[in-house]
Amino acid sequence: MKVKKIHHVAIICTDYEKSKKFYVNILGCEIKKETYRAERKSYKLDLLVGGEYQLELFSFPESPLRQSYPEASGLRHLAFEVEDIDQAVEELCKENISVEPIRVDEITGKRFTFFCDPDDLPLELYEKSC
Incomplete structure (x- = not known):
């Protein structure tokens, strides 16, 4: 398969x-x-x-709640690609959504950050490759 x-x-x-x-x-x-x-x-x-x-x-x-933190076994997070991570973070902050500081992936050199959905599901924003 x-x-x-x-x-x-x-x-x-x-x-x-x-x-x-x-x-x-x-x-x-x-x-x-x-x-x-x-x-x-x-x-x-x-x-x-x-x-x-x-x-x-x-x-x-x-539905039973899912353990997220400390990181539990299973699905870690769902990542979304964005064109401009700074703009995306600004839009989330305007909606009063807490966003972690932007970091740089040491392997790819791309910028990323994490935030949560209304049920605390960890979500990631990953800046699109040029």
Whole structure:
């Protein structure tokens, strides 16, 4: 077997409307499809990142919280590429989102930083290569 690409990343949120606003209005993801599944009392929101990559945002009543810090085993973070990291950080700060200081990747020389979504899922901004 040889996988070809990542199809989607699924995220379970605790407050659907708050997370929907964050991913759509703040990060600029595009809504592909929104479905309410009454039997599960759950929303599924398909989002496009950059017109191609898909995030699936789920809401389930009473989901257990996930340990993030100290760093737990499993998925470490989700990284988004941006053209201008300084501008992206400024936009997040205007939304009162706490952002770590920008660092430089010692291997690639690219700038990056971390912040969290409404459920404290660690997210990364990584500046696009020139």
